[in-house]
Amino acid sequence: MAEFEPKLIAFCCSNCATSAANVCEAIGLSTPGNVDVVRIPCTGRVDILHLLKAFEIGADGAYVAGCSDGNCQFRDGNIKAKRRVARAKKLLDEVGVGGDRLEMYNMSASMGPEFAKMARKMTERIRELGPSPLRKK
Amino acid sequence: MIIAEQKPIQEIKSMIAGYQKVLVVGCGTCVTVCMAGGEKEVGIIASTLRMALKLDGKEPEVIEDCIRRQCEWEFVDELKEKIEGVDAVLSTACGVGVQALAERFGDKPVYPALNTTSMGMPKEHGFWIETCRGCGDCGLGKFGGVCPIARCSKGLLNGPCGGSQDGKCEVDKEMDCGWQLIYERLNSLGQLDQIEDIVQPKDWSTDRDKGQRRIIREDVKV
Numbered sequence: 001m002a003e004f005e006p007k008l009i010a011f012c013c014s015n016c017a018t019s020a021a022n023v024c025e026a027i028g029l030s031t032p033g034n035v036d037v038v039r040i041p042c043t044g045r046v047d048i049l050h051l052l053k054a055f056e057i058g059a060d061g062a063y064v065a066g067c068s069d070g071n072c073q074f075r076d077g078n079i080k081a082k083r084r085v086a087r088a089k090k091l092l093d094e095v096g097v098g099g100d101r102l103e104m105y106n107m108s109a110s111m112g113p114e115f116a117k118m119a120r121k122m123t124e125r126i127r128e129l130g131p132s133p134l135r136k137k
Numbered sequence: 138m139i140i141a142e143q144k145p146i147q148e149i150k151s152m153i154a155g156y157q158k159v160l161v162v163g164c165g166t167c168v169t170v171c172m173a174g175g176e177k178e179v180g181i182i183a184s185t186l187r188m189a190l191k192l193d194g195k196e197p198e199v200i201e202d203c204i205r206r207q208c209e210w211e212f213v214d215e216l217k218e219k220i221e222g223v224d225a226v227l228s229t230a231c232g233v234g235v236q237a238l239a240e241r242f243g244d245k246p247v248y249p250a251l252n253t254t255s256m257g258m259p260k261e262h263g264f265w266i267e268t269c270r271g272c273g274d275c276g277l278g279k280f281g282g283v284c285p286i287a288r289c290s291k292g293l294l295n296g297p298c299g300g301s302q303d304g305k306c307e308v309d310k311e312m313d314c315g316w317q318l319i320y321e322r323l324n325s326l327g328q329l330d331q332i333e334d335i336v337q338p339k340d341w342s343t344d345r346d347k348g349q350r351r352i353i354r355e356d357v358k359v
Contacts (some may be wrong), residue, residue: 047177048181049184052181052184052188055189056188091181094146094147094189095146095189096189133193
């Protein structure tokens with residue numbers, strides 16, 4: 001039986017994580033092909049509804065990648081995102097999908113290798129958790 | 138404004154579990170401001186419901202809408218066509234809105250998605266606090282504009298009690314002592330002598346003791 005390939009959606013800040021993804025590509029590092037990147041102007045734009053919709057439309061996992069603490073161009077967008085991710089995790093637990101399938105990461109624009117590492121780490125976590133219970137239905 | 142908070146999703150799910158098509162309808166007034174039942178929250182509740190029900194092996198159609206106010210007929214009536222096409226309605230309004238929909242659409246079951254908690258205001262972003270109990274006989278003039286019924290946990294009309302410490306209430310150390318606030322306010326107004334006036338027992342007949350409270354004004358009837 002083929003190994004389960006999780007489908008992930010990554011909400012990436014255009015000031016850090018998206019640039020990190022470009023660095024990653026420029027230095028020839030591969031990122032897992034199972035991650036769909038949604039570029040956003042700032043993680044402060046991410047709403048709980050965006051995160052829930054990712055799972056509703058069939059993602060096995062999702063994460064938000066924002067700037068390092070204290071480095072948000074819009075002051076505290078990444079901190080707001082962190083709070084929303086925490087609430088969305090609780091809702092996913094309550095619903096039965098599982099909050100572990102959602103995560104928040106922080107990075108700077110130069111952290112290309114870390115971007116790839118983070119994508120692999122999340123992919124591995126979701127692989128261990130298995131397909132989203134919503135996809136099994 | 139009226140303050141409310143969302144019920145647990147499992148409780149909401151159990152109310153609408155048996156229906157095939159459900160309308161989740163929000164209110165664009167108080168519950169939008171307290172971020173419990175406006176357009177955005179309708180989306181969140183509908184999304185979580187769809188997922189929760191799917192995991193139970195059910196896939197009812199959950200549609201969404203949000204009107205300006207659920208407590209006035211002219212806005213409620215905008216929902217007529219949509220409500221005719223569903224089996225049940227889940228209202229994310231306060232209890233007033235839920236009852237308005239139930240009264241207007243007599244043959245449709247209407248369920249509450251929120252618990253209506255109080256009348257108050259946002260103290261800061263993400264922190265709402267009760268400030269009025271709606272007793273029907275406002276005495277704010279005697280208390281420097283701070284209501285002891287809503288803001289003193291014991292509802293004392295003559296305070297403070299002995300449990301006030303460092304401006305906080307003994308019932309909850311995170312809660313301001315209502316009577317400390319009254320003292321500070323009267324002090325800043327130069328009216329501190331008022332705190333020595335003994336306030337007579339309140340006439341609670343204007344509260345809920347006579348049943349549903351009504352106001353009828355001929356001058357504004359059309």
